[in-house]
Amino acid sequence: MKLYELVIPKQAKVPILASIPHSGVYIPLDIQKQFIKNPQPVLTNMDWYVDKLYDFLPELGVTVLQATHSRYVVDLNREVKEPLFGPAISSVIFAENTQGSRLYDIEPTKAEIEARLNAYYYQYHNQLKAVLQEIIGN
Numbered sequence: 001m002k003l004y005e006l007v008i009p010k011q012a013k014v015p016i017l018a019s020i021p022h023s024g025v026y027i028p029l030d031i032q033k034q035f036i037k038n039p040q041p042v043l044t045n046m047d048w049y050v051d052k053l054y055d056f057l058p059e060l061g062v063t064v065l066q067a068t069h070s071r072y073v074v075d076l077n078r079e080v081k082e083p084l085f086g087p088a089i090s091s092v093i094f095a096e097n098t099q100g101s102r103l104y105d106i107e108p109t110k111a112e113i114e115a116r117l118n119a120y121y122y123q124y125h126n127q128l129k130a131v132l133q134e135i136i137g138n
Contacts, residue, residue: 022067044099047071092121
């Protein structure tokens with residue numbers, strides 16, 4: 001599965017980039033297996049259909065970068081800072097949901113956290129920077 005969708009307008013582009021970091025809902029199986037046995041009630045804050053809410057932007061000439069993976073994989077809208085794994089309010093990888101319910105039976109290791117940052121977070125942000133550079137012409 002692609003890590004993000006980049007939608008470039010077909011008509012005249014305007015110098016605007018819309019980043020939609022919480023549009024994704026996909027959680028890879030290897031991560032799902034670490035969650036508590038029945039995580040559905042605790043997987044709150046999935047921004048269902050936010051991609052559909054803003055699907056008109058390319059018609060206005062706006063370039064759109066949207067995530068495909070859930071914020072429960074890695075929160076693309078957080079700064080990479082310690083603790084990397086911890087409270088949903090401040091960590092890039094949540095240990096619990098925003099209501100404080102535990103997410104994991106098997107918490108990710110430091111190596112798994114770094115792997116998620118490399119596989120998801122940095123790739124999204126590198127693409128975001130590249131598109132911004134293209135838009136501003138640098």
